[in-house]
Amino acid sequence: MNILFASSEVHPLIKTGGLADVSGSLPRALKGAKQEARLILPAYPAAISRAEKLRLESDIVLPGARTPVRLLHGWLPHSRVRVYLVDSPEHFDRPGGPYQDEDGKEWPDNAARFALFARAVSAIAMNRAGLNWQPDLVHCNDWQTGLVPALLSCKSQRPATLFTIHNLAYQGLFDWKTFKSLKLPVDWWSLDKLEFHEQVSFIKGGLVYADWISTVSPTYAGEICTKAFGCGLEGLLQHRRERLSGILNGVDYRVWNPGKDKLLAQSYTARTLERKHDNKVALQKAFGLPERAGFPLLGHVGRLVDQKGLDLVIKLIPQLIRRRLQLVVLGTGQPELETALTMAAKKYPEQIGVRIGYDEDLAHLLEAGSDIFLMPSRFEPCGLNQIYSLRYGTPPIVRNTGGLADTVTDASEANIAAGTANGFVFDDVTSASLLEAIDRALGCYTQPDVWTALQRTGMAADFSWLRSAAEYIALYERIIEAPFEHPDCRQQRLHKIPAELST
Numbered sequence: 348m349n350i351l352f353a354s355s356e357v358h359p360l361i362k363t364g365g366l367a368d369v370s371g372s373l374p375r376a377l378k379g380a381k382q383e384a385r386l387i388l389p390a391y392p393a394a395i396s397r398a399e400k401l402r403l404e405s406d407i408v409l410p411g412a413r414t415p416v417r418l419l420h421g422w423l424p425h426s427r428v429r430v431y432l433v434d435s436p437e438h439f440d441r442p443g444g445p446y447q448d449e450d451g452k453e454w455p456d457n458a459a460r461f462a463l464f465a466r467a468v469s470a471i472a473m474n475r476a477g478l479n480w481q482p483d484l485v486h487c488n489d490w491q492t493g494l495v496p497a498l499l500s501c502k503s504q505r506p507a508t509l510f511t512i513h514n515l516a517y518q519g520l521f522d523w524k525t526f527k528s529l530k531l532p533v534d535w536w537s538l539d540k541l542e543f544h545e546q547v548s549f550i551k552g553g554l555v556y557a558d559w560i561s562t563v564s565p566t567y568a569g570e571i572c573t574k575a576f577g578c579g580l581e582g583l584l585q586h587r588r589e590r591l592s593g594i595l596n597g598v599d600y601r602v603w604n605p606g607k608d609k610l611l612a613q614s615y616t617a618r619t620l621e622r623k624h625d626n627k628v629a630l631q632k633a634f635g636l637p638e639r640a641g642f643p644l645l646g647h648v649g650r651l652v653d654q655k656g657l658d659l660v661i662k663l664i665p666q667l668i669r670r671r672l673q674l675v676v677l678g679t680g681q682p683e684l685e686t687a688l689t690m691a692a693k694k695y696p697e698q699i700g701v702r703i704g705y706d707e708d709l710a711h712l713l714e715a716g717s718d719i720f721l722m723p724s725r726f727e728p729c730g731l732n733q734i735y736s737l738r739y740g741t742p743p744i745v746r747n748t749g750g751l752a753d754t755v756t757d758a759s760e761a762n763i764a765a766g767t768a769n770g771f772v773f774d775d776v777t778s779a780s781l782l783e784a785i786d787r788a789l790g791c792y793t794q795p796d797v798w799t800a801l802q803r804t805g806m807a808a809d810f811s812w813l814r815s816a817a818e819y820i821a822l823y824e825r826i827i828e829a830p831f832e833h834p835d836c837r838q839q840r841l842h843k844i845p846a847e848l849s850t
């Protein structure tokens with residue numbers, strides 16, 4: 348199959364979170380499974396400088412762009428995956444991140460930026476970009492690509508579309524004035540189309556019009572159909588339940604493998620677990636913590652946002668420091684969480700270490716050097732860090748939600764006896780429930796046989812892309828065979844209204 352994979356971030360070209368990891372790995376795995384997967388993303392300066400063998404492919408004239416947009420062609424580093432970069436300097440050539448400026452403020456023209464990106468993706472999808480290539484399916488990811496299925500929906504000879512939700516909490520909402528300025532079909536401003544509480548919702552473009560919707564774990568696929576997790580879109584998702592499924596993300600074990608990880612103080616495997624300790628010492632040093640015999644080191648890395656539940660950990664600090672443990676946190680995000688953690692580290696310099704910032708190298712050392720990984724997320728579409736921690740022999744403590752529930756098996760007596768336990772799972776979004784899990788973990792940590800068994804079970808688990816890619820390929824085939832026809836398009840077809848004249 349020919350697959351066009353559209354994403355707003357792709358590791359190692361540009362990354363803010365898990366979406367980049369998926370976008371960097373899945374097309375590569377598809378290629379490995381003999382599928383022609385090509386990537387497309389905006390030509391941010393970082394992407395231009397990191398893509399290999401970049402050259403100008405064509406100029407595309409797009410509605411909404413003052414000048415033709417340049418389509419650059421290159422390769423994802425160290426791979427056989429082609430990359431197209433949509434080069435519109437007024438939209439993408441600027442310092443800062445893909446969605447925010449250097450001070451963390453959203454770019455004011457994000458709607459225009461990602462509408463233009465979606466139009467470029469649609470042009471390629473319809474073989475109107477001078478490539479002489481048309482995908483059989485466009486795989487769209489998150490709100491930044493949400494307009495693509497909508498733009499394509501009623502076109503004849505269109506490719507199939509899959510829209511993957513990596514996080515439903517980010518929806519791409521913009522006001523009426525902005526919507527008008529995008530010059531999209533005006534009838535999209537209605538509740539059964541793209542309107543959402545008097546705003547235009549880019550993500551609804553994917554949810555209403557895509558042939559199929561997927562998300563990144565089976566449990567999250569069920570959760571988003573409920574009021575508690577649906578972010579107001581649960582009704583629409585229930586309506587499309589027949590065409591909604593969950594495929595667990597894989598992880599890239601070439602990058603995340605403690606046996607070969609050059610970023611560690613010492614590499615180790617399930618058979619040489621004793622060498623893991625050197626990483627703990629290096630991690631304590633990196634965070635300025637003293638060595639404490641018998642104290643397990645709890646670690647967390649991630650975005651410091653409400654979703655990740657670090658406020659539950661912060662509330663527990665007085666109780667935690669009374670226990671024989673140390674805690675390290677690496678992350679950036681909401682100022683109040685950053686401040687609370689920094690203050691805790693100042694107050695308890697022997698037990699708590701905090702690094703505010705984004706540091707990939709330190710994230711590797713943290714996965715390896717911690718004894719226990721903390722991930723108390725309120726919701727978690729898939730989550731990658733707990734999967735990394737399993738592979739690094741660092742049993743995670745997670746909440747029973749989304750991909751965390753699908754990857755971590757609780758160390759209950761029965762699961763320990765069955766040899767399936769690989770971590771600790773708690774149910775309620777409360778500090779008390781988290782503390783109970785921490786105490787269970789501390790108890791297991793003092794039993795070396797039980798602990799080693801937990802570590803080895805986690806390290807042996809296989810969450811590679813091979814498995815996920817096979818599931819995506821089966822889904823792509825199914826979608827291509829049975830496309831979804833939006834009721835509007837049925838109307839147009841029956842009355843032979845050219846798509847240009849209606850939407």
Ligand code: ADP
Pocket residue numbers: 363364365366368648649650677678679704705706707710729730731732733
């Ligand atoms: P999300 O996509 O919600 O941020 P995931 O667990 O799916 O969460 O993926 C997070 C990815 O981003 C992981 O690869 C993680 O290592 C990385 N990451 C997040 N914050 C940081 C940070 N402060 N420093 C280094 N890596 C980080």
